[in-house]
Amino acid sequence: MLVSMVLLILVGAALGTQVLADTTAVSNRLADRISPARTAVVQLDAALRDQVSGTRAYVLSGRAELLEPYRSGAAAEQAITARLRELLAGETRLLTELDALQQQAALWRRDTTEPLLTGQRTGASDAVLAEQAGTQAFAGVRTRLSALDTALSEERDRGRQALDDSRRVRNIVFLGIGALLLAAIAAIAVLLRVVVLRPLGRLGTAVRVVAAGDFEHRLSPHGPADIATLGRDVDAMRCRLVDALVTAGKARDESEQRQLALTRSNSDLEQFAYVASHDLQEPLRKVASFCQLLQRRYADVLDERGQQYIDFAVDGATRMQRLINDLLTFSRIGRVYDSHQPVDLNTVLQQVEQTLATTIDDTGARIDRPRLPTVYGDPTLLTMLWQNLLGNAVKFRHPDRPPHVSIIAAADSGTWTFTVRDNGIGIDLEFADKIFVIFQRLHPREKYTGTGIGLAICKRVVEHHGGQIRLDPSHHDGAAFEFTLPEREAHADAS
Incomplete structure (x- = not known):
């Protein structure tokens, strides 16, 4: 249909161009040739009349200066005749009339005018007769001039008729082209509705059915190849979405199962924590108590090795109690201790310094700190964090100082960065990651007490608050720990 419409437009354009060209040619012939030729004929008549009047005046008066109209008329006749031949080029009939006119004018000048102008005057009566003879001879010229003018008038009338016919044909052609174009547009509209819009409507209805939740509804595209291809692509997308939904459903079911397993695991962990905090520690306390009771009651009976064995048993039970307590503390991070509130770190540091006051006094430790900010977090966990960091800084002190x-403390884009530096024995960089692992020790128990869980607790506390902790490798005269804490609560920032 589009090809047919293009051909129709091209044919209509060609016909319209031809009709317009014909109309323009007829109009140009009238305006540029026939009408100027009639004007030239009028001018030619005036030039011939000037010749007649000049001849009459000379013949009657005999004065040479009165021949000027004759000479100017003859010159004008030649110029106008040349102009007429240019205008009437290709007009055979009109050129024949013009040739006859020129021949008649030439005969008039040769047989009548020239003899009168060159002959001897024989008296007034002869001059009058000569003038009358010249006027009678000029009547033939005027007859030829009238015939040329009549021929031009007839050509003008035929030209006007041809122009009217050409305009009529032009109007009919343009009206026919317009009607054909309207018919083609109407046909295209019908075809679009039948071939394109109707299949698109059915495809849209099917898509809305799928969008309403019936994902198993299959699309059956019809119509042109492009619409059918689009329908198949949409159906392929529906199939992929169905597969994705099935996969997501399975993943959701698996996630729910894992969540249930995690819930059961947390329940078991809470049960274990309860047992560890009560049932396991009770036998350990009995072991330690009875060993100490044996040591006091039978001190005079036991030898040195027996005393040493009892000391080992008491020490083992005591360390087991500490390990259990540290494990309980580690497991409670984020589960029991999980509040989010503004915490003034200056108050936290004062509590930590009071707790470590005896150790600080005994070692002569000095703690320099600026005015610390208020952060969001759990007060108990933040107290654990600072107590472990400051306690380690004092415990692992250098023997010579x-x-x-x-x-x-430094703030940067809503995050506080804290650095705790000491001048103690320091930590080798090769152990930078190992020190944050639970129960990892770098020194023998006889030299430094503890269970090796302090830095692991620090790491878990910092990460629970959304920060990070690391050993600062740029500090060499001792150890330096750098960690971050958020300035505000996460959901408060989001709001």
Whole structure:
């Protein structure tokens, strides 16, 4: 249909161009040739009349200066005749009339005018007769001039008729082209509705059925190849969405199962924590108590090795109690201790310094800290964090100098970065990651007490608050720990 419409437009354009060209040619012939030729004929008549009047005046008066109209008329006749031949080029009939006119004018000048102008005057009566003879001879010229003018008038009338016919044909052609174009547009509209819009409507209805939730509804596209291809692509997308939904459903079911398993695991962990905090510690306390009772009651009976064995038993039970307590503390992070509230770190540091006051006094430790900010978090966990960091800084002191701890706080884009530096024995960089693993120790128990869980608790506390902790490798005269804490609560920032 589009090809047919293009051909129709091309044929209509060709016909319209031809009709317009014909109309323009007829109009141009009238305007540029026939009408100017009639005007030239009028001018030619005036030039011939000037010749007649000049001849009459000369013949009657005999004065040479009165021949000027004759000479100018003859020159004008030649110029106008040349102009007429240019205008009437290709007009055979009109050129024949013009040739006859020129011949008649030439005969008039040769047989009548020239003899009168060159002959001897024989008196007034002869001059009058000569003038009358010249006028009678000029009547033939005027007859030829009238015939040329009549021929031009007839050509003008035929030209006007041809122009009217050409305009009529032009109007009929353009009206026919317009009607054909309207018919073609109407046909295209019908075809679009039948071939394109109707299949698109059925495809849209099917898509809305799928969008309403019936994902198993299959699409059966019909119509042109492009619409059918689009329908198949949409159906393929529906199939992929169905597969994705099935996969997501399975993943959701698996996630729910894992969530149930995690819930059961957390329940078991809470049960274990209860047992560890009560049932397991009770036998350990009995073991330690009875061993100490044996040591006091039978001290005079037991030898040195027996005393040593009892000491080992008491020490083992005591360390087991500490390990259980540390494990309980570690497991409660994020589960029991999970509040989010503004915490003034200055108050936290004062509590930690009071707790470590005896150790600080005994070692002569000095703690330099600026005014610390208020952060969001759990007060108990943040107290554990600072107590472990400051306690380690004092515990792992250098034997040749008293402990000196420096605390630095810096804010950056809603996050506080804290650095705790000391001048103690330091930590090798090769153990930078190992020190944050639970129960990992770098020194023998006889030299430094503890269970090796302090830095693991620090790491878990910091990560629970959305921060990170690391060993600062740029500090060499001792150890330096750098960690981050959010300035505000996460959901408060989001709001």
